[in-house]
Amino acid sequence: MNNRQIINITQRYVANTYARFPIALVRGKGAWVWDADGKKYLDFVAGIAVNCLGHNHPAVARAIRQQAAKLLHVSNLYHIAPQSELARELCRHSFAQRVFFCNSGAEANEAALKLARRYGAEWHGGKYEVLSTHNSFHGRTLATLTATGQEKVRAGYDPLPAGFRQVPFSDLGAMAEAIDEKTTVAILVEPIQGEGGVVVPNKNYLQGLRELCDEKEILLIFDEVQSGMGRTGKLFAYEHYGVEPDIMTLAKALGGGLPLGAMLAKEKVARSFVPGAHASTFGGNPLACSVGAAVLKTLLQGGVLKNCVQMGRVLFDGLQALKKKFGFIREIRGQGLIWGMELEHDGGKIVEDCLSAGLLINCTAHKVLRFIPPLVIGKKEIAEGLAILEDVLARQ
Ligand SMILES: Cc1ncc(COP(=O)(O)O)c(C=O)c1O
Numbered sequence: 142m143n144n145r146q147i148i149n150i151t152q153r154y155v156a157n158t159y160a161r162f163p164i165a166l167v168r169g170k171g172a173w174v175w176d177a178d179g180k181k182y183l184d185f186v187a188g189i190a191v192n193c194l195g196h197n198h199p200a201v202a203r204a205i206r207q208q209a210a211k212l213l214h215v216s217n218l219y220h221i222a223p224q225s226e227l228a229r230e231l232c233r234h235s236f237a238q239r240v241f242f243c244n245s246g247a248e249a250n251e252a253a254l255k256l257a258r259r260y261g262a263e264w265h266g267g268k269y270e271v272l273s274t275h276n277s278f279h280g281r282t283l284a285t286l287t288a289t290g291q292e293k294v295r296a297g298y299d300p301l302p303a304g305f306r307q308v309p310f311s312d313l314g315a316m317a318e319a320i321d322e323k324t325t326v327a328i329l330v331e332p333i334q335g336e337g338g339v340v341v342p343n344k345n346y347l348q349g350l351r352e353l354c355d356e357k358e359i360l361l362i363f364d365e366v367q368s369g370m371g372r373t374g375k376l377f378a379y380e381h382y383g384v385e386p387d388i389m390t391l392a393k394a395l396g397g398g399l400p401l402g403a404m405l406a407k408e409k410v411a412r413s414f415v416p417g418a419h420a421s422t423f424g425g426n427p428l429a430c431s432v433g434a435a436v437l438k439t440l441l442q443g444g445v446l447k448n449c450v451q452m453g454r455v456l457f458d459g460l461q462a463l464k465k466k467f468g469f470i471r472e473i474r475g476q477g478l479i480w481g482m483e484l485e486h487d488g489g490k491i492v493e494d495c496l497s498a499g500l501l502i503n504c505t506a507h508k509v510l511r512f513i514p515p516l517v518i519g520k521k522e523i524a525e526g527l528a529i530l531e532d533v534l535a536r537q
Contacts, residue, residue: 142165142177143177143178144163144164144165144176144177144178146177147165147177148163148165151165162493162496164176164177164178164180164496165177166182168196169184169192169195169196169197170195170196170197171195171196171197171515171517171518171522172184172185172187172195172196172514172515172517172518172519172522173196174196174501180499181499182496182499182500182501183499183500183501183514183522183525183526183529184196184501184514184515185500185501185502185512185513185514185526186501186502186503186511186513186514187513187514187515188393188398189367189393189503189513190335190367190372190393190394190479190513191393191394191396191397191398192394192397192398192515193370193371193372193394193397193436193440193445193515193516193517194397194436194439194440194445194515194516194517195515195517195518196398196515198397198439198517200435200436200438200439200443201397201398201432201435201436201439203435204431204432204434204435205399205428205432207431208223208427208428208431208432209428211427212427213426213427213428214423214426214427214428215427216422217420217421217422217424217425221425221426221427221430222427223427223428223430223431223433223434224242224425224426224427224430226430226434227240227242227425227430227431227433227434227437228240228242230434230437230438231391231403231405231437232405234376234437234441235376235377235389235405236379236385236386236389236405236407237389237405237406237407237411238406238407238408238411239405239406239407239408239411239414240403240404240405240406241256241403241404241406241411241414241419241424242401242402242403242421242424242425242426242429242430243392243402243403243404243421243423243424244392244400244401244402244421244423244424244426244429245280245392245400245402246279246280246364246366246367246390246391246392246393246402247279247280247281247282247285247402248280248282248392248402248421248424249366249390249391249392249402249403249404250279250280250282250284250285250288250329250364250366250390250404251280251282251284251285252390252404252419253327253329253362253364253388253390253404253406254271254284254285254288254327254329255284255418255419256388256404256406256410256411256413256414256419257271257326257327257360257362257388257410258304258326259413259414259418260326260360260410260413261326261327262413263413264413265326265358268323268324268325268326269304269324269326270304270305270306270321270324270325270326271288271304271305271306271325271326271327271328271329271362272305272306272307272308272316272319272320272325272327272328272329273288273289273290273305273306273307273328273329273330274290274307274308274309274310274311274330274331274334275290275307275308275309275310276290276291276310276334276337276338276340276506277289277290277291277307277310277329277330277331277334277337277364278290278291278294278331278334278335278336278337279329279331279364279366280366281294283298283301283302284302284305286298286301287301287302287305288305288307288329290307290310290337291336291337304324306319310330310334310337310340310342311340311342311343311346313343313345313346313349313350313353316328316350316353317353320353320357320359322357325357325359326359326360327359327360327361327362327387327388328350328353328354328359328360328361328362329362329364330342330347330350330362330363330364331363331364331365331366331367331368332347332363332365332368332373332378332379332381332382333367333368333373333378333475333476333479335367335368335479335505335511336367336505336506337505337506338481338483338505338506338508338509339474339475339479339480339481339505339509339511340474340481341474341475341476347363347379347382347384348382348383348384350384351384351385351386354387360387360388360410361384361386361387361388362386362387362388362389362390363377363378363379363386363388363389363390364389364390365377365378365379365389365390365391366390366391366392366393366402367393367479368479369389369391369393369394369395370391370393370394370395370436370437370440371394371440371445371446371449371477371516372394372449372477372478372479372513372516373449373476373477373478373479374446374449374450374453374476374477374478375446375477376440376441376446377389378476381476387406387407387409387410388404388405388406388407388410389404389405389406390402390403390404390405391403391404391405394436395433395436395437396429396432396433396436397432397433397435397436398432399428399429399432399433400423400429401426401429401430401432401433402424403433440516445516445517446516448516448517448518449477449478449516450477452478452514452516452518452519452520452523453475453476453477453478453480455520455523455524456478456480456512456514456523456527457473457475457480459523459524459527460473460480460482460512460527461473463482463527463530463531463534464482466531466534467534467535467537469484469485469486469537470482470483470484470485470534471483471484471485471508475512477516478512478513478514478516478518479511479512479513480511480512480513481505481509481510481511481512482509482510482511482512483508483509484508484509484510485508486508487504487507487508488504488507488508488509488510489504489507490537491504491510491533491534491537492504492510494533494536494537495529495530495533498529498532498533499529500526500529500530500533502530512526514526
């Protein structure tokens with residue numbers, strides 16, 4: 142089938158929830174993907190920060206083959222070897238002592254919100270409210286869209302669950318003021334806002350939140366669904382700030398392309414989850430977890446984090462150079478291999494022109510071009526991507 146045929150069938154049968162570009166990607170290798178008409182693209186989207194090891198990585202393909210030949214799925218009625226191994230490794234390399242597995246970022250956040258409520262009910266006299274931030278993105282379930290600080294995500298879904306409020310991001314004073322000592326049980330933030338336009342908080346924001354949470358006996362939840370698993374050059378973004386959360390959520394890159402999410406927590410909080418408190422049929426599935434373990438091992442042992450830092454600098458330098466050249470670029474911000482280029486105007490046309498020229502990027506928050514290539518990308522590919530982008534920007 143070619144692009145047109147696939148698009149026709151999609152438009153006829155698939156729920157109309159996505160505004161899609163008019164191509165169907167059918168094959169990938171490293172930082173490159175091909176569409177059904179055979180056209181090649183440099184992939185600076187990576188499945189929106191999912192394909193951390195690029196496409197068709199041998200460690201991922203091997204883990205899939207080996208596990209598929211052994212056992213694809215069993216219920217959480219039984220112990221699952223790849224699940225216990227991945228949980229142990231995630232705990233070894235993070236602040237956490239317990240992991241709950243699920244299948245997506247929204248589910249990981251849903252688990253975090255449910256755990257916070259049970260913790261509040263059990264230890265803090267029924268405190269239940271979660272404070273999050275404007276422009277945040279936490280998912281599309283009813284609870285996670287209510288925690289999300291974007292009106293457009295919530296529109297049409299009233300009545301929303303009670304117990305959520307948002308304050309401006311990177312504003313410690315606003316957060317401190319919003320805390321209700323009788324009801325607030327947790328603060329939920331992304332260490333770097335991804336969907337909100339690649340917004341990096343002030344230097345002391347996360348530390349300040351930690352201090353605030355300690356003082357008020359409130360849980361600190363980091364949503365690292367987008368920033369985690371090496372994206373910022375460290376395994377988890379919180380490591381840059383010298384603070385630890387009480388709960389952290391992961392998904393996207395965790396499965397290297399397979400649906401896998403996780404909620405990690407300190408023991409003092411995690412113990413509020415007891416048998417029957419929460420569950421997921423597919424959560425911690427043998428196939429997804431064996432791939433997750435291979436992804437984690439490759440990130441930690443394969444020089445990938447170092448590459449992310451080095452290539453991140455190359456990409457940042459290139460984007461800064463473009464900023465100097467084109468007056469309509471307002472700001473470049475990010476860390477590691479997540480960068481945003483804020484424009485003076487809507488970025489939709491630039492994204493379309495890049496796609497026509499063979500470069501996949503996307504636009505968040507209307508005006509912010511986002512660059513989130515695979516963490517294994519090389520210098521030559523970054524140079525190629527920047528050259529395409531420069532050409533497109535020059536034509537605007
Ligand atoms: C920070 C953050 N949290 C949660 C989510 C939701 O993840 P999912 O789409 O896997 O449910 C996203 C998705 O973009 C995200 O960026």
